[in-house]
Amino acid sequence: MSRVVLVHCEGYEGEGLMNALRRAVNEVGGMSNFVKPGDRVLLKPNLLCAREPERCVTTHPEVVRGVARLVVEAGGTPFIGDSPAVEQFGRVIAKTGMRDMARQEGLEIGELTEPVVASLPGNAVFKRLEIASPALAADVIINLPKLKTHCQMLMTLGVKNLFGTIVALRKAEWHYMAGTDRDTFATLLLDVYLTVRPALTILDGIWGMEGRGPANGRPRHLKVIAAAVDAVALDISMCHLLNVPLGQFPLYRAAHSRGIGETDIGNIIFVGDAPETFDIRKFQVPSLDALGVLPGIFDRLSKRFLISKPIPDEDFCTGCGECAQICWPGAIRVEDKKAIIEYDRCIRCYCCQEVCPHNAIQFKKGLLVRLLNLFNR
Ligand code: SF4
Ligand code: SF4
Structure with missing residues (x-):
């Protein structure tokens, strides 16, 4: 009540x-x-x-x-x-x-x-x-x-x-x-x-x-x-x-x-x-x-191009798995001591980047952020 x-x-x-x-x-x-x-x-x-x-x-x-x-x-x-x-x-x-x-x-x-x-x-x-x-x-x-x-x-x-x-x-x-x-x-x-x-x-x-x-x-x-x-x-x-x-x-x-x-x-x-x-x-x-009624294929494409994408850097990744633990959609797995991201499951919350103790998650900036950066100059 x-x-x-x-x-x-x-x-x-x-x-x-x-x-x-x-x-x-x-x-x-x-x-x-x-x-x-x-x-x-x-x-x-x-x-x-x-x-x-x-x-x-x-x-x-x-x-x-x-x-x-x-x-x-x-x-x-x-x-x-x-x-x-x-x-x-x-x-x-x-x-x-x-x-x-x-x-x-x-x-x-x-x-x-x-x-x-x-x-x-x-x-x-x-x-x-x-x-x-x-x-x-x-x-x-x-x-x-x-x-x-x-x-x-x-x-x-x-x-x-x-x-x-x-x-x-x-x-x-x-x-x-x-x-x-x-x-x-x-x-x-x-x-x-x-x-x-x-x-x-x-x-x-x-x-x-x-x-x-x-x-x-x-x-x-x-x-x-x-x-x-x-x-x-x-x-x-x-x-x-x-x-x-x-x-x-x-x-x-x-x-x-x-x-x-x-x-x-x-x-x-x-x-x-x-x-x-x-x-x-x-x-x-x-x-x-x-945006809510576009076909799923378009959603996937727009997500791919507009929003920044987290990318593990193999040179820095130690395979500690902290990113996988925090990733609640389960988009990260660690194989051969390297983090691998399954982008179809990734919701772009960027928690992995924030917790990585080795700064091994980089970003490929999405178009949206690049445009906003331009706008904010
Ligand atoms: S937290 Fe960083 S170092 Fe650890 S597995 Fe993930 S990307 Fe690699
Ligand atoms: S951005 Fe979020 S959903 Fe995507 S891999 Fe990182 S923690 Fe998982």
Whole structure:
């Protein structure tokens, strides 16, 4: 059983928003239930890219402002952090209004950088994840997603928002993988969720996005703020509210099969405003992205050319087998004291390269990374 709070909220202006946020947080015990005096609290909005708040691509700065004030009232020190997928952080926070809001409130704001190897919970599937150290070092994380559709993952809500705690260029490759192997990507998202464990998720669904999200859909006035400790339950509840078919939601499939969070809508206790009072009709989810419906042969070809490929260097490989141990799809075997990778099974997680004690796994850079390198010069 998990509790999910739903609260009506018309807009981002005036006292209405602050009252709605306060009410939502009070329904889960109040901010002091999560934040103790002196805690450093990471507020993790969706800062996907540099778009104005009214485009509904990013969490609205007024929602972040309101939550920051609640954290301060509880005695905590909030700071804002995210790691945009491609665009420069400074540009993103300027355009989204987050920088100005942070200045007005005297809030620290910074890019999530400095990846460190995270200590993973026992039920993680991936054996190794690098997470931004400010996220791991925070006393508390409050997850502030935007309600949006997603062409590869159907919806981006609470759990998906935490992908922003992963740093580096490889993130783009993971994103690419979402188009070709949604279930593996959902597995990764759940591992990130289990690892960073936000204390609370508060969703900005006042204006959300339908259609071709997460960046090119249409704004839709949904008038909802949702809050929950269990981000999986929150995501399932939003699908219920929007009539999004759960069977098509990769995150639901992965969470349900792994028993993570509450995935049974019958076991979710709604508090605040009743779901039926929202009456959201004909919410448009994206049609399957081209990458997801291309024939398997094309998937294999695009994977081969677009994404970087790990290649064991025979001169350095000692056959120690550490890479094979960490490779959860079982793509590596050691023969004659040399690592051999079976590329059809390799999901390009690059864990092997990270654990190899002899730096024997090199990369053949994929086209995607080469293009991004050019772009970032
Ligand atoms: S971890 Fe490195 S040295 Fe050990 S088998 Fe794998 S590639 Fe070779
Ligand atoms: S061989 Fe592929 S799947 Fe296995 S650890 Fe390396 S990158 Fe990941």
